[in-house]
Amino acid sequence: MKNIPIKIPSDLVLSRLKFAKYKTRADKKILSFIAGIIDEGYSLIEPKAVFAVFDISVRCGTVRFGSSKFAVKSASLSKHLKGASKAALFACTIGGELVDRVNAYVKKGEIASATVLDAVGSEAAEALADRIDDIVAKNARAEGFSTVTRFSPGYGDWTVFDQGKLLNALKASKIGIKATKSYIMVPEKSVTACIGLVKSGSKPVRKVYEGNISKAKK
């Protein structure tokens, strides 16, 4: 998926910049400066994502994702996915342009612009992850599943060392995400996560064909 429309939440950008709702006194000038950088952020982000749904098996603290070779040894993730028969993995990124601009600002000594734009990038990546979360949940609902909150490498005992393998399982290089030797994702503003899908009875289902096709893929 490319060019996924997202809304950058300005309130979260402000709080990321340590804005305290009842204490901080910010004048119009600084707020319009930030609004300008948020606009700039919109022009710099290229939201892209990949996701895939797998049948999962959870045994002895290890989660296995369908027929892919990807498996995660994590008690926290195993616990988190309790009751789920499927799980979606996703990777998303806002692309590298925004970070390049942040670095260009740093070079010019415009640290304020760099800092605010960096915060905008982080919130854009979060908003994008929320959007993907939403799409996964909607698709899941159509198949008669409900979803549990997303869980990412680095949460609980799920090590970020799995980042590279997760990206491989999703072929995330197609959207330009890679992991460095120190397991940092490049572009910097990228998110990976796992969302559990639990069979539910009270949600609408898509035509029975769809269900059968996913069964056939088992």
Place this chain on the structure above:
Amino acid sequence: MKGILARLKNEILIYDGALGTVLQETGALKAGACPEELNISNPKVIKKIHRDYINAGADIIETNSFGASKIKLAAYGLEKDADRINYEAARIARSAASGCVSRKIYVAGSVGPLDRQVTPLGDLSFDEAVKAFEDQIRKLKEGGCDLIILETFADIKELKAAVIAAKEIGGIPVQAQMTFEGGERSTYGTTPAAFAVLMNSLGAEIIGTNCSTGPKELIRAVKEISASTDGFISCQPNAGLPELRNGKTCFPETPKAFAKYAVTFAGLGVNVIGGCCGTTPEHIKEIRSALSGNKPAKRRYIPAFRLSSRTKVVELGAKTRPLIIGERINPTGKKDLQEEIKQGKNIIIRREAIEQTRKGADILDVNVGVPGTREQDTIGPAVEAVQGVSEAPISIDSANPFAVEAALKEVAGKPLINSVNGEKDKIDSILPLAKKYGAAVLVLALDNRGIPKDAKARIKIAEGVIRKAIALGIRKEDIIVDPLTLAISAKPDQAGETLKAIKGLKKKGFPSSLGVSNVSFGLPNRRKINADFFGLALAFGLDLAIINPSDDNMFWVAKQKKKRAVTDAGIKKFLGDALSPAAEASKKGLSASCEGAAAKDVRTRLKEAVLYGDKDNISGYVEEALAQGIAPLEINSKILIPALEIVGRKFGKREYFLPQVILSAESVQRAFGRLKKEIKPGEQEDKGTIVIATVEGDIHDIGKNIVISVLENHGYKIYDLGRGVTADVIIKEAVRKKADIIGLSALMTTTMIQMERVIKELKKKGLNFKTIVGGAVVTEAFAKEIGASAYARDAIEAVNIVKSLMKERS
């Protein structure tokens, strides 16, 4: 025998219900098996279901081919059998239909979404999608289908590909249906209105909705669709929202209750009614008896110029007139945009799209014509970029038919093509594209002889193009005429002809559009002239305007409903004003705020410049202070640093937040830049030297840069080693620079361990540098654990800690 469309004019026809859920009940479909494969291995069971629905009263039966595209069948390894499966699907239904002698039964070839999504949602190209649909539809048609039903689509662009495929095969009516969650929007945000506007324009004969929810929720969707199309409407809801009872999925809507809704739909003017998931022959039987003798209610559809994006419809009406087309995505005269387009980037395009939409542009013009680039390669990504950040429909601005088609494929809605004119090759190349892709067109009133001098001749050219467009099947309301604005500096009499052409077009029922700002080309005071001409053009009946949405004057004019004289005198007055020598704008003195600032003492102004981060003016204040004889060191230590300390305290109390602190620091930086020239070497107090780096493996350095910026302004000498720096280099540099303190930053749990390595190495080498660590994941406890001298949570804390570390050293 009457064709289905002819019958729909006076009758409500009844579709069958679910095939899949009924098929499951029969037990013929094994778990995990492909339902469409039964067309080959067990055609009897499929035919039996068709017959049951016919006996229940269905007029139209759907083939068992919803998931029979090659792409989808590949999931079962059946792609090689796709042609046969589709052909047989049609044959089985045809044979069941022929078995009914009492009435005519129509066979609808069912086509569902592909299993792969079209760009930008997935990686399937638009052309690949069209091809996949064409392959399937061709076989369904060969098998004897009377119409094609494209159903359960969630992505408008994929559905657009399917309709285009069906129209390319041609010869049979097309029914296009989307599925709307809760009856409101598709999964990807398309509203029923945005869907219907595009489908209407693509020429789908029957437009409607199916699946996703029960009948109650779809009432709203049907009403919205109804207002946006003059085509026939269809509705095939689920039998309510499914519930799990005793481990089995059940649909709660009983046949009788379901049939009541069918009557409601008939009252809304729905022409084709049936069922989706969970409905059975029983439901269809009840619908038949409830609708017996019912005729479709008359609907009120108002033809209007409408464009759509994936999520929004823009309509030309009394309340929305004039529609503003934002003109700024155009590289003419913009070197930075030209450069970006050459590099295949879209940053400026996205920024312009965002800004113009925010300013109030209704439609965004996209022009990427740069000499030396292939427009057909660059326009698609540009359209994609615009659609990614704006809901506004798109105007494709190109004279190159290849580029126009490339853009049309990317648009997830109904765009405007800007433009076609009276030249034969333009008519022959552009109009068929508008028809095929469901676009509106803007007709320029010129031909190969150029722009006619008078209004009548321009209207004549436009009428010629319009006749050809209508003959191709383009609707009259989808055509806009631009009677062309010429520069009055060269041809003053032409303004009147343009305005008269607008009036003449209006009389004939054609909306008009103008690129307004051409009028003032070569004249001073262009903004005023543009606004004046715009106001006059609106009075003459202008409907759309291609303008720069950042020009507030133009928006002010657009909102004014001021009546102006639609007379020759009005035109004369405009020309008189525009062509008279421009009065020089009065030069105002200093603004009140500037005067207020000037009244304050320079020390106060310097302090305030730091407190409010006024980096633009601070250098001037420093200059002034120096001129007044204030010593450079005094400016530094008595004004700037104390002001910075106030900023730090305000941050501590959370009265200030991070950007304020940094802007203050940047202001002081500027002031220092000036003061440095005045301070002699040795005069400046040596507060301490710090070597600072983001550790090996880590690429994040924004936090480190903030710390550097603040520390520097507090008078410390900083050596920034950058990011991803190895322990060896950090230590070597600290020794070389005779540092007092080493600052280390890390953002990741995977990289913060490198901090420990640096500290261990220092101990091993017996070097007693103070160390200060920080970064998102670093904590005080971690700092203690690895033996760092200190931990700082943020830049302001770092200043205080560095101060105390320096004291410890001395």
